[in-house]
Amino acid sequence: MVENRRPRRPAILTPAQTESLVGDIDPAQESALAHACAWAILNVSDSTFGPEVIQRLHEVIATEGVDIIAHIWARSPEFTLPGALWRSYLFHEWCVRDLHVVTRLYELGLQEYDLGEYETRHSAGSLNALLNELEHLFAGQLTDDDLENLLLWTSSVMRIIAAGNNPEGSWIEDITDPLAYPVTLRSHALVRTAEELERSAQEAAHGRLE
Known part of the structure; x- marks a missing residue:
């Protein structure tokens, strides 16, 4: 049963948090990161997010909630x-x-x-x-x-x-x-x-x- 709770505004990954997941990311690579994070949620790895990085991402989500990365998807085209x-x-x-x-x-x-x-x-x-x-x-x-x-x-x-x-x-x-x-x-x-x-x-x- 879903509990009634107050959602947070999607949090922004700090540089340290981003680096702990995938290393130093240039802002120009935001779209690629959005796709990598999205597929990682579905346990699909790529050259950016290998199995170990996906595991760390899931650990962060388990602790902080998916809010920690959701903002990365905000500017993605609708049919992606x-x-x-x-x-x-x-x-x-x-x-x-x-x-x-x-x-x-x-x-x-x-x-x-x-x-x-x-x-x-x-x-x-x-x-x-x-x-x-x-x-x-x-x-x-x-x-x-x-x-x-x-x-x-x-x-x-x-x-x-x-x-x-x-x-x-x-x-x-x-x-x-x-x-x-x-x-x-x-x-x-x-x-x-x-x-x-x-x-x-x-x-x-x-x-x-x-």
């Missing part, structure tokens, strides 16, 4: 692995922080949304289950074989929550809020993010998500 992880991370953090609000929107959405076959299979009681699965993802407990289904699942739940929008206005509106990003600011933005994750899932299914 780090871009998909960033959107999933923001959605997860918003749900955990405002679980009561999101649960209510989800329940309303189930009443309003015209569920397709996929949403029907995953809708009932799936919000907490999805959040727990996202936690497993960010803890490094999943692999790239799990990615397509998880992104589709997240996309479907986002659509359901967006359909539960109500006149009381439960969306984040304060632009200084740590989670005030396009993913969480408005219901139509959540639908757009759901579409992006769905396309990312399709790319993952064909081995083209990079």
